[in-house]
Amino acid sequence: MSITSAETRPTVPNETLKGWQILLSERIRDENFPGSGSYYLPQKYFSSSGSFSPNYKDIRELLDIFQIEITKTKGQITVKASELTEFEWPTEKDKGKPLFILEILSAIDIEPVEDGFEHPAENLLKEALLSHPRETIDWFYELISEENNTAVVASILKCIGRMEVGMCEEWGFDLVRKALQHKDVEVRDAAVQVLESWGTEKAIRLLKEHHDDVSWLQDYIDRVARDLEQSQKEKHGMACQKNIQSKMGA
């Protein structure tokens, strides 16, 4: 990790400055930085009321401004605004989590995953699975069994459902089976949506095995299973037709 000296540090344009300071935590400074610093924070990180509420993206941007190599950051970064209470990132709950997971959580925190619309977390999730497959899959299981924020769990599941089934086949169905047993209906609903999206015969089997206490969800499950079966039949029919046509042509 490195930080440029005060002389060479890039200057933040004056018009964006406000009278707040960013202080790197003692720990980070002691361990990694040769210099200590108190730096002015650009106005854009403040709301109109003047409160300082940076999200992960802001922090990342701030770190970029100060030329810190974020990939090497470990542990806690404390940002202090001189006239405000201390802001800590990661939060107590998220401490120790790898950066790629924090990045996914932050993307969902900024904007929930909405049906019908793409979400930045989809790509982050794909990247995480490619770069850290074991850690990412373990984290999915941990989320299903331990995460109290069910909206986050549902969002992650929706993003998983948006990936190609081939990318998730080995572990995905087992994960979804667990999600279908979750006590929260939003998580179970998202699990059904994953199966609807993947649409394979295995997905149909899982849907048919599950019986939900919530009537509208059970109705959805029944209809998705019917839709998928119908679609499988159509695909099979079209494949047969093509086969016959090619044989006749030959």
Place this chain on the structure above:
Amino acid sequence: MGWLVRKISRAKWEPKPEELGPNAIQADAVTSDLRTQGNSLSFWQCVDPNNEDELREVALALAGASERVDKIDIAWIKEDFLRKKGFSIERTEGKTQVVDLRNKHVDLIKLDLQKICSLAKCLCKSIRKEGNFRRFTKGEVLQILREAAQEGRLYVDALPERIRAELKNLTPASETE
């Protein structure tokens, strides 16, 4: 005077008795499904929600404003009821690729915290007690889009690539060529 229909996420309107009490509305329902822009909320008009064709039209309008094909949840509430409660309704052009549906759109405007709270309660009652919601599966949404395209109501090339690809997968090759 008819009904106003809004896209929702049904699960968010489910009670969480253990966490919030028996009849409470989740704050997440409000922050996700009633997220205002410029103190306004978008609704689609419908004369009779018992008429399945009309609900499909709303689903089409919503799908025609989407980036990808997913299930669609909608819920409805009586327009007259909202007017009596003091809500201001303004006719605005709907943002959808289905041109002939753009004039079926209204905004609830000048919303403040009290009105959002009141709206959440009305919508919750409508969903939970009166069953005024409908979920369209992804398969149904695709079918609705395909029919609209075949009827020439939807210009497929103007749709996002992801939706075009899904429609192409659904449609037999002879129809797309």
